[in-house]
Amino acid sequence: MAVDDSLLVAYVDGELDSSACAEVEAQIVRSPELQQMVNLLRQSTAAVSVAFDEALYGPMPELTPPAEVFHWRHNLGATITTWLLLLRPAVVPISAVALIAGVVLGRLWFLGAPPPADVAQAVDQRVITGTLTKALEFNTSGSLSRWRSGVASGFIKPLRTFVTKDGRFCREFEQSSGKAQGSKLLEKGLACRDSAGGWQVLVRYPVKSQAI
C-alpha cells in the first residue's frame, strides 16, 4: 500500500480502521521522511486547532431574535449573563494565552524528535490537557468534548460544578481515552481554579478499564 497524502492525513486524524492503520504505521516506522511528515502534520494541526480560540473568550455578542420570536430576548440576555459570570472574563484571556502558548510552542519540541511511540504519547497528553482545560472552562455540566490524537481518542465531560467553603470553583469531570486497537480507560477527576485563573487537577482515578 502506497502512503499518499490522504492516507497520511487520515492516519494523523485517527480516521483509519485498525488494519489500514497498522499498514500505515509499519511504513512510517521504516521511513524517516514519513515520520517527519507526520510530525509536521501534527504540529500544523495543533496550530490550526487553536487559531480561532479567541472567539471562544470574552463576552458573546447579544443576539437579536427575529420579530416572530421577539419575547425571547429577555431570557437570552439572562442566560448569557449567567454564563459570563461563570467564565470570569478578567481571568480568561490570561489562561487563554497560557494555553495557546503551551500548545503551539510545545509542538516545536517535536522537531527532530524521539521515536514515534514516545512522540505520539506526548502529543496525546498535550491534546488531553488542552481539551480538559477548554472543557472545564466552557462546557456546561454534562456536555462532552471529544479529543483525538493519531489513533488515540476519547472525551472529557464536566459532571458537576460547585464552590468550596473558601470560595474556590471546582468541577468534577469524566475522561475517557483509548485506541482503535487496545484498551479503553474511563477516569474521573476533580479540578479546581488555581490562583492564576487556570485549572488544577487535584485528583484523577480510574473507574473502568476495558481491554479490547
Added chain:
Amino acid sequence: MDQRTRDIHQQFVGLMPRLRRFAAGLCNNSHDADDLLQSTYARALTRLQQWQDGTHLDRWLFRIMHTVHINSRQTSHYRQQCVADSEVDMQQGGDTRQEVETWISLQQTRRMIAGLPEEQKTVLLLVSVEGMSYKEAADVLELPIGTITSRLARARISLAKAMTPASTKAQRNRPLLRKVANGR
C-alpha cells in the same frame, strides 16, 4: 414559547462559543463573524420546524451557518469579502516575548487558513478546529466522505508545507515535503 423551542434555545446558547469560533474561521474577521452568528441564530429560530428531534442540533446549526455564509458571499447582502482584522485590533495577551511570539504565529496561521480555497477551508475548520470526524463533517456539508477526505488532505498538506520552519528547510538539500508528495 413551547417546551421544545425553549430547549433548543437553551442548547443554542450552549453552542454559541463553538459557532462563533466557526464563524471566525470562515470570516477571519470578528465583526463579520458576529454578524454571521446573528444571521445563523435568526435563521435557525425561524426554521425550527425543519429540525428533527433526535438528530444532532450542532450539525444542523453548523450547516445553517455554512449555508448563510455561502449565500452571503454570492449575494451582496453582506460585504462580499470578509476583511481581516487589523493587527492592532487583536488582543495582545501581555508584553512578554513569548506571548507576543505566540500571537504572531497565530496571526500567520490565520492568514494561511484564510488563503485556502473556500471549500478546503470549511472542511479544515470543521475537522481540525471543531474536532468533528470526517463522517460528521460530511453530514454537516452534505457531501460524500471521499470529497471531505481529499479536500482536507489538500488543505492540511499545503498548511504543513507552509508552516515548515525555515531552519528545517535549510538543513536539507532537497525539499522534504516534495519528496513525500512524489512518493504516492
